[in-house]
Amino acid sequence: MQSFYVANGVLSHALTYNLMLWIRPSHWGNFVERLQLLAVKSSVLRNSKHASPEIFARMVSDTCNFPLVGAETNLQQQFHAVMAPGSFVPSASQCNGASCSSLWLPIDLFLEDAMDGLVVPSTCAIDTLTVIVKSLQALHSTMWHDTFLGLWIATLRLVQRERNACEGPVPRLDTCMCMLLSIVPLVVVNIIEEEECAVNEESQLGQKVDQQVSETLRRELVSSLQLLGEFEGLLTPPTPVASIANQAAAKAMMYLSGLSVTSGYLDSLSISDMPMNCAGNMRHLIVEACIARNLLDISAYTWPGYVNARVNQIPRSVAGQVTGWSSLMKGSPLTPAIANALASSAASSLAELEKIYEIAVSGSDDEKIHAATVLCGASLVRGWNIQEHTVVFILRLLSPPMPVEYSGSDSHLISYGPFLNTLLVGIAAIDVIQIISLHGLVPQLAGALMPICEVFGSCSPKVSWTLPTGEEVNSHAVFSSAFTLLLKLWSFDHPPAEQTMGDVPAVGSQRSPEYLLLVRNSQLAGNGANQQRHRRFSKLLCPPPADPIFMDSFPKLKCWYRQHQACIASPLSGLTQGTPVHQIVEALLTMLFKKMNRGTASGSSSSSGSIAEEAVLRLQLPAWDILEALPFVLDAALTACAHDKLSPRDLATGMKDLADFFPASLACILSYFAAEVTRGVWKPASMNGTDWPSPAANLAIVEQQIQKLLAATGIDVPSLAPGILL
Structure with a gap:
């Protein structure tokens, strides 16, 4: 915990200092004027308990005293003079390169925090990590060579910690690999592109600039990756990705041997084909990621020690073989067999990915489902070089446009039921949600899921489809997949902050559907911190015009969310006899707790079974209607347990039957039972003995x-x- 506060102190000073260096002299005067205007006009400052216009104005005045124009060295001296007394920040002169890991402690803390899957953030790890890295580089006055090396080593340590992780069932390796091979290269791209844009902007203004800045950064990146080869203990790949590292090493050997590199060759190359002294490592994967992002060129293959085997050891017997992605690109149809092969092998280029996306948009119904399976396979989880594009394509497919010739009264989404279900099931894994969150696209995912929930939650389960595999899927299944996925995007089972803290929370402090939509609309409008990146994603995600969406567009979802918040904030009440909701509650109780009905029936199991079957027939209702009744069902079940009319074992069995019948009910079970346990209304029930062994x-x-x-x-x-x- 102490290291957390130390890191926060480092970052707060670093961000202040980095802001002063980041704002160019040509912009500084305008920036100060805006700060002074804010100090005078801001109603928030006037009403704040922690700040005032006078304090803020004094801060602005102190900021103006920094001699930024033409005196960056003086600024560094003043800044370090402020930090010197009792400073906990180690001097860069005392800790060179990666030898002093405390320099980069904030990076380690951020990486670990980003791996926490309990609450999926709505912000982008790329932008946040970019700010942290630039701030630490400015604070410590390190060379970019040392900064890049510290960043690579911190992320490699993250992967190595995960390879032998023994706590919990939640997978994190794919998320860690995403951070190392997708997020961090994009962070480096951000840093270099921002510097290039700043240089170009100053050049257009007629100011004297150093055109060699970006070339210097690229040289520093190269030197950091060359030195990274000395850290052998961090470069051993985890077992699940060892074969991919071997392929990266084989690709370099093929280049040096003069063979053309084809994905068919690499797909067919096994570990038995590799020379004994040329197994791939993590640096091979990092270099391939940087080449794919145009940060390096293939001259990296000639670095000393990068390829250890002799080029004449390369097997050539399979060089002409065409398999997998190569077969698809040569015109082979997307059959089930090829789709299964592509789902287990990541696309190696954006062109291959675009080919699959094209099939998902314009292919036959079966081909669309096969394409969806491929997109949600290895290309999403381990296609690090094109991962953000895979996520964007999936999000676009989750929001198919209405056909021009469509004239039906129902939503056009219904006809996409089996296709959407394939996508939803494919991205439901916890590590996939984390990957999407690292790329900052959780708000976009929420915006795509809400219309699906609204439409399919309003359909009768009699609406069903048959998948190519022969499996039957109805509207309840599609709704449950979308609904449970949507709930993973915020702390849906937590009570509202105002109920627990006694005060109104700040905007965005309580993750909610409204907040996710607010961020989504802001991203598409290009109002994020990195506008160039957001504009690029905006163009891909939602071609113009991109209209904002709000909770009022989803009345069923909004109604459920209000009821849900009320149920977890206070004890349940308000069920009226004879209403449609009451009738659904009775039907659910009859179906789930058959033993409760044996006294009213003839007492035989067959009678109880017929009653339950009749109840199931009565429950061919839209999902939203069932969700509205579920809290009352759970309350009645707890009441029956409290009065010894229902055993704890039968309660557990009934909950399992409910989840099997309607998977989306798991969300209500979790949130409602958690709230009831917190309130302590119900007495503990003994579950040991004859029914449940001790x-x-x-x-x-x-x-x-x-x-x-x-x-x-x-x-x-x-x-x-x-x-x-x-």
Whole structure:
């Protein structure tokens, strides 16, 4: 925790200093004028408890005293003089390069925080990490060679920590690899492009500029990657990506041997074909990522030590083989067999990805589903060089435009049911959601999911389709896939901040659907911090005109969200006898808790079964109607348990049956039960004994497993006291 506050202090000073260096002399006067105007006119400052116009004006006055114009060296001296007394920031002269990891501690902290899948951020890791890296470079006055090297090493450490991770079932390796091979190269692109744009802007204004800045940055990047080869302990690839690293090494060997590099060759190259002394490592993957981003050229293959095997050791027997992506690009149809092969092998170029996207847009119904499967496969998870394009294509496909000739009264989305379901199932994994979040496209994903939820949640489950595999999919399945995915994008099961803190939260402090839409609209309008990048994504995501969307466009979703917030903020009430909602509640209780009905029926299981079957037939209702009734069903079930009319085991079985019948109900079960446990209204129910065996026999094994995990971390703990786990 102490390191967290230290890092925050470093960043706060670094951001201040970086702002002073970033704003060019030609813009500084205009910037100061705007600050002074803000100090006088801002109503927020006048009403703030923590600031005032006088304090802000004094800060502006102090800022004006910095001699920025033509005196950058003096600024550095003043800044470091302020930091000197008792400073916790190590001097760059004392810690050169990567030898002092504390210089880059904020990067490590950011990387770990970005891996946390509990709350998916709505901001872009590329932009945030760009600011951190530039700030630390300015603060420590390091060469860009050292800064880039520190960035690569910090991210490689992240991957190495994950390769032997033993805590929790949540996969993070693909997310870590995304950070190393997709996000970090794009951060470097940001840094170089921003410097080039600044130089061009000053040149257009007739000011004297150094045209060699961008070339210098690229040379520093090259030297950092060359030195990175000395850190062998960090370069061993995790087992799942070892074959991809081998292919990257093979590609360099093929170039040096004069062979043409084809994806068909690389797809067919196995580890048995590789020379014994030429296994690929993480640096090979990093270099390939940088070449794909035009940060390097293929002269990197000639670096000393980059290729260890002799070029005459390359197997040539499969050089002419055409498989996988090469076959598709040569005109082969997208059959199920080829689709399965492409789904397990990432596209190597944007042209290959665009070919699949074209099929997903204009192919036959079966081809569209096959193309969706390919896009959500290896190209999304491990196609690091084209990953952001894959995400963008998937988001566009989730929002298909209305056909020009469409004249139906229902939404045109209904006809896309099986296609949309394939996409939704393909991106439902936790690590995929994290990958999308690292690219800053969670708000766009939320904007695509809300119309799907609104439309398919209003359909009867009698609307169904048959997939090419023979599987039946109805509107409830499509809705459940979209709805549960949407809920992963914010802390949907947390009570509103104003209910727990006793105060109105700041804008954006409580993640919500409204906030995600606000960020989405802002991104498409190009109002983000990195406008060039947002304009590029805006053009891809939603061709002009891009209209903003709001919660009022989704009345069913908005109604459910209000009920959901009310249910987790206070005890449930308000069910009226004889209403449609009450009738749905009764039908759900009849279906789920058959034993509760045996007294009213004839007492036989067959009678109970027929009652349940009748209840299922009565529940051929739109998803939104069932969601509205679910909190009352859960409340009735808890009440029955409290009065010993329903056993805890039957309650658990009923919840499982409910999730099988209607998967979207899991969200309501989670949030409602969590709220009830927090409120402490219900007494604990005993679940041991004849129905549920006592765990006492397994406690010794559990204790051994806990001690083994702790020992792996280097922590020695005594044996647990008898009965401590009971």
